[in-house]
Amino acid sequence: MEAVLSIKNLTKNFGRIKAVNNLSLEVKPGQVFGMLGPNGSGKTTTLGMLMGVVNPTGGEFTWFGEEPTHHVRKKIGAVLEHPIFYPYLSGQKNLELNAMIKQCPEANIPKVLELVELLDRKDDKYKTYSLGMKQRLAIASALLNDPTVLILDEPTNGLDPMGIAEIRELIKKIAANGKTIILASHLLDEVQKVCTHFAVLKKGNLVHYGPVDEVGKGEETVEVLAEVENLNELLLSFAGTSSINRENGSYQVAMRDGFHSKDLNKFLFEKGVVASHLITRKKTLEKQFIEILASS
Ligand SMILES: Nc1ncnc2c1ncn2[C@@H]1O[C@H](COP(=O)(O)OP(=O)(O)OP(=O)(O)O)[C@@H](O)[C@H]1O
Numbered sequence: 665m666e667a668v669l670s671i672k673n674l675t676k677n678f679g680r681i682k683a684v685n686n687l688s689l690e691v692k693p694g695q696v697f698g699m700l701g702p703n704g705s706g707k708t709t710t711l712g713m714l715m716g717v718v719n720p721t722g723g724e725f726t727w728f729g730e731e732p733t734h735h736v737r738k739k740i741g742a743v744l745e746h747p748i749f750y751p752y753l754s755g756q757k758n759l760e761l762n763a764m765i766k767q768c769p770e771a772n773i774p775k776v777l778e779l780v781e782l783l784d785r786k787d788d789k790y791k792t793y794s795l796g797m798k799q800r801l802a803i804a805s806a807l808l809n810d811p812t813v814l815i816l817d818e819p820t821n822g823l824d825p826m827g828i829a830e831i832r833e834l835i836k837k838i839a840a841n842g843k844t845i846i847l848a849s850h851l852l853d854e855v856q857k858v859c860t861h862f863a864v865l866k867k868g869n870l871v872h873y874g875p876v877d878e879v880g881k882g883e884e885t886v887e888v889l890a891e892v893e894n895l896n897e898l899l900l901s902f903a904g905t906s907s908i909n910r911e912n913g914s915y916q917v918a919m920r921d922g923f924h925s926k927d928l929n930k931f932l933f934e935k936g937v938v939a940s941h942l943i944t945r946k947k948t949l950e951k952q953f954i955e956i957l958a959s960s
Pocket residue numbers: 678681682683701702703704705706707708709710850
């Protein structure tokens with residue numbers, strides 16, 4: 665399957681600051697791709713280069729296998745900085761203006777307003793909108809020309825929990841409609857909840873890249889307790905044991921890739937041992953993210 669976006673050795677220096685350093689990655693159709701990293705890790709600079717507003721120092725990228733020309737960029741909708749809307753005009757009027765600027769049909773407006781659930785508030789002035797509604801209008805505007813790809817920079821920044829939940833649902837809905845989404849976020853939780861794939865950036869360097877659901881594989885820990893003297897030895901003799909820790913009276917068994925708690929339970933049972941306590945604990949993405957950042 666042809667990549668929607670292919671980046672090779674993309675680099676941006678601001679004087680001595682390496683904002684983005686030799687970044688290479690691919691985004692495939694239908695992915696919700698998260699660029700995850702702490703403040704200053706180079707996410708916004710990367711998105712700026714992809715949208716043609718920041719000049720790369722080196723490297724290259726293609727959209728849909730083509731050079732990033734103005735024509736190709738028409739297939740991309742983006743919400744980068746705070747969008748400029750007229751506060752005294754309604755949501756509808758603001759979108760009409762944007763449709764005119766983007767030279768796309770006004771007939772698309774009701775469709776995008778419905779998608780972002782602002783149809784019933786379309787005639788209210790923009791300045792009366794909540795922050796969440798303003799963000800949803802910005803997304804509606806980015807979707808006006810029915811782009812193939814939607815780019816969002818920190819889409820839930822500054823929103824309250826309700827607004828955050830609405831935007832996340834909206835992102836999922838847009839992805840379910842077949843669009844590829846690229847979003848930058850410093851929130852692990854966000855990436856875990858809405859993204860299918862992600863890249864972790866640290867000081868401009870790519871330190872991790874892959875599917876979200878691959879994270880955690882082979883990272884299972886099983887907490888075991890059994891009324892038997894030689895439990896330690898038994899656990900060590902199990903082929904799926906990677907390491908053992910004793911904590912608060914129970915054993916924490918780190919499992920090898922491909923082994924799960926049910927395998928350990930079966931093994932103990934076959935040795936005539938019935939576990940009185942057996943719980944699977946997966947490492948949280950947060951723990952792994954901290955490890956990824958610390959180890960690179
Ligand atoms: N126009 C600029 N001039 C000089 N340095 C810049 C410029 N833009 C970004 N930088 C620097 O490049 C680095 C990456 O910044 P960038 O904004 O891309 O990171 P980010 O991951 O998006 O962080 P944030 O979430 O805080 O925006 C930082 O050290 C930043 O100070």
